[in-house]
Amino acid sequence: MSRLDVVIFGATGFTGAKTVEEMVRIAKKYPGLAWGVAGRSQSKLEELMASLGKKTGEDLSGIKMIVADVTDEQSIKDMCLQARVVANCAGPYRMYGEPVVKAAVEAKTHVVDVSGESQQATAGVKELRGAAVGSELVVCRTSAVDAIILINFKIFVNSPY
Numbered sequence: 001m002s003r004l005d006v007v008i009f010g011a012t013g014f015t016g017a018k019t020v021e022e023m024v025r026i027a028k029k030y031p032g033l034a035w036g037v038a039g040r041s042q043s044k045l046e047e048l049m050a051s052l053g054k055k056t057g058e059d060l061s062g063i064k065m066i067v068a069d070v071t072d073e074q075s076i077k078d079m080c081l082q083a084r085v086v087a088n089c090a091g092p093y094r095m096y097g098e099p100v101v102k103a104a105v106e107a108k109t110h111v112v113d114v115s116g117e118s119q120q121a122t123a124g125v126k127e128l129r130g131a132a133v134g135s136e137l138v139v140c141r142t143s144a145v146d147a148i149i150l151i152n153f154k155i156f157v158n159s160p161y
């Protein structure tokens with residue numbers, strides 16, 4: 001099965017919907033880009049895409065929707081296997097972040113999230129480092145504004161990073 005370039009998981013939440021809207025804008029610049037949205041509710045995904053279609057004036061009917069729930073391990077694995085990159089917006093990350101990273105590493109899928117909960121995020125990545133190193137996978141957690149401040153603060157006060 002050929003993979004989508006990017007799947008935005010947790011698309012129906014606040015962060016997810018903003019990310020999808022930005023993706024609509026970016027995708028216009030890259031016509032060949034294959035992307036999709038994922039979340040735990042098919043009807044909420046449909047609602048989101050319909051409203052973003054109206055808001056942006058773009059035809060989003062061809063965008064793939066994937067139903068996946070963090071509490072259903074197999075559904076997360078299946079989602080990761082359909083993507084080259086998962087942009088994970090399903091939170092709170094302290095509860096739902098790690099299973100997605102784990103499934104992504106197993107599926108050899110790059111994964112990025114915007115966790116501000118840096119301690120858990122760092123611990124999770126450390127545990128999975130063995131599997132990820134040497135695989136050329138990108139596992140990028142804590143990639144948003146408040147996280148960058150936290151990481152920089154940790155680098156400043158405590159330098160094991």
Ligand SMILES: NC(=O)c1ccc[n+]([C@@H]2O[C@H](COP(=O)([O-])OP(=O)(O)OC[C@H]3O[C@@H](n4cnc5c(N)ncnc54)[C@H](OP(=O)(O)O)[C@@H]3O)[C@@H](O)[C@H]2O)c1
Pocket residue numbers: 010011012013014015016039040041044068069070071089090091092093094096114115116117143144145146147
């Ligand atoms: N670092 C930063 O600067 C920054 C900024 C913003 C947010 N964040 C973090 O981003 C995360 C999300 O925040 P938010 O405000 O976007 O939250 P939100 O609006 O509550 O959205 C949460 C998303 O997670 C989904 N979700 C919850 N449980 C799930 C499950 N079991 N399986 C699959 N999806 C599930 C929700 O799906 P439903 O729509 O179906 O409920 C929703 O799409 C939080 O951890 C927050 O701390 C970080």
